[in-house]
Amino acid sequence: MAGSSFGTIFKITTWGESHGKALGVVVDGCPAGLPLSEEDIQVYLDRRKPGTSAITTQRKEDDCVEILSGVFEGSTTGTPISMMVRNTSQISRDYGNIATSYRPGHADYTFDQKYGFRDYRGGGRSSGRETIGRVAAGAIAAKLLAQMGIRVQAYTRAIGPIEISEESAPLHQPDRLNVAAILSSPTAMPDPAANDKALAYLEEARQNCDSVGGCMECLVTGLPAGIGDPVFEKLDANLAKAIMSIGAVKAVEIGDGMEASRHKGSENNDPFRMENGQVVKTTNHAGGTLGGISDGDTLRIRAYVKPTPSLYQPQQTVTNTGEEIALTIKGRHDPIIVPRAVVVMECMTAITILDAMMCNMSARLDRMIDFYR
Numbered sequence: 001m002a003g004s005s006f007g008t009i010f011k012i013t014t015w016g017e018s019h020g021k022a023l024g025v026v027v028d029g030c031p032a033g034l035p036l037s038e039e040d041i042q043v044y045l046d047r048r049k050p051g052t053s054a055i056t057t058q059r060k061e062d063d064c065v066e067i068l069s070g071v072f073e074g075s076t077t078g079t080p081i082s083m084m085v086r087n088t089s090q091i092s093r094d095y096g097n098i099a100t101s102y103r104p105g106h107a108d109y110t111f112d113q114k115y116g117f118r119d120y121r122g123g124g125r126s127s128g129r130e131t132i133g134r135v136a137a138g139a140i141a142a143k144l145l146a147q148m149g150i151r152v153q154a155y156t157r158a159i160g161p162i163e164i165s166e167e168s169a170p171l172h173q174p175d176r177l178n179v180a181a182i183l184s185s186p187t188a189m190p191d192p193a194a195n196d197k198a199l200a201y202l203e204e205a206r207q208n209c210d211s212v213g214g215c216m217e218c219l220v221t222g223l224p225a226g227i228g229d230p231v232f233e234k235l236d237a238n239l240a241k242a243i244m245s246i247g248a249v250k251a252v253e254i255g256d257g258m259e260a261s262r263h264k265g266s267e268n269n270d271p272f273r274m275e276n277g278q279v280v281k282t283t284n285h286a287g288g289t290l291g292g293i294s295d296g297d298t299l300r301i302r303a304y305v306k307p308t309p310s311l312y313q314p315q316q317t318v319t320n321t322g323e324e325i326a327l328t329i330k331g332r333h334d335p336i337i338v339p340r341a342v343v344v345m346e347c348m349t350a351i352t353i354l355d356a357m358m359c360n361m362s363a364r365l366d367r368m369i370d371f372y373r
């Protein structure tokens with residue numbers, strides 16, 4: 001299957017199925033000399049792991065990463081880094097009744113139409129488990145970015161109709177984001193009061209055998225101006241592709257996004273001014289990019305996620321022989337995808353930014369001369 005690779009210089013290729021022996025990623029283009037351990041990767045994987053709270057699927061998976069290549073004596077060697085997570089909690093019989101019928105909202109029907117053959121155990125490549133490889137690769141990208149003073153942090157903005165308060169994620173003061181709350185709350189919200197309300201809302205949905213959607217946001221701070229290319233490799237275009245490629249993401253916004261279309265130009269433009277000899281913007285409706293190139297302000301991206309397609313209430317569907325049936329899905333599924341997808345968004349953002357920075361190294365002759373002289 002083509003389409004499993006992403007990136008130009010920092011290039012990742014994810015592999016594996018949810019009920020195969022293992023899943024993983026090959027990362028090519030990582031510079032030599034980055035101190036890297038399995039623990040660096042594991043802390044990120046633990047944030048997307050199922051079975052960590054009542055609102056994620058009760059599959060108990062350890063998701064322990066093994067680094068197979070590209071690291072020697074604790075540092076990257078500049079050669080391809082291969083990472084693997086073994087599947088240890090597969091119960092294929094849970095998925096028996098979707099072998100011949102199509103789950104509404106999932107990729108079963110479209111896979112059959114495309115390939116004429118499908119690994120029906122847990123969704124195969126269209127399973128949320130595919131994101132393990134993205135998160136392992138993103139942990140490396142985030143560590144490299146951190147060495148250059150660039151921080152990437154995602155969190156949950158809304159679950160169903162429950163939104164975090166503006167004060168808990170002040171967009172003009174990203175340093176005040178409550179990262180401890182994001183990392184410790186089951187919803188990945190920075191706002192403990194909204195977290196509690198969202199948990200009650202999710203419990204009601206769970207009791208009704210239903211699922212819910214939500215919104216995630218990612219902030220990138222410390223990114224210098226000048227990263228990204230005009231036209232087809234615009235930074236915002238590549239971020240949209242990276243994040244839209246995550247299963248169940250249905251919309252991506254940069255900066256004020258859709259809201260910008262409801263304002264006048266005089267309200268939406270961000271005035272420039274000077275601060276300590278630097279060009280800065282007074283506001284950040286643009287979300288940190290202009291013309292596909294970073295403007296030095298906080299990069300702000302939102303992603304909207306649909307409700308989990310696999311529900312525990314009977315749904316009308318058809319079998320692969322055209323029989324209309326009422327399908328009751330078994331197996332273990334998240335009543336909401338958002339809290340586990342937050343770290344996936346963070347990682348896809350880190351990979352995209354790092355790749356854009358690497359591509360940017362040949363943009364200016366004066367800097368190339370400085371580098372090689």
Ligand SMILES: Cc1cc2nc3c(=O)[nH]c(=O)nc-3n(C[C@H](O)[C@H](O)[C@H](O)COP(=O)(O)O)c2cc1C
Nearest residue numbers: 106107126127128247248309310333334337340341
């Ligand atoms: C982290 C993560 C976990 C997911 N868990 C489930 C799940 O338990 N059950 C399910 O039906 N879909 C789950 N999904 C969503 C499906 O992968 C996705 O809806 C499906 O591939 C169809 O793709 P589309 O929604 O992008 O069209 C998950 C997605 C992610 C990113």
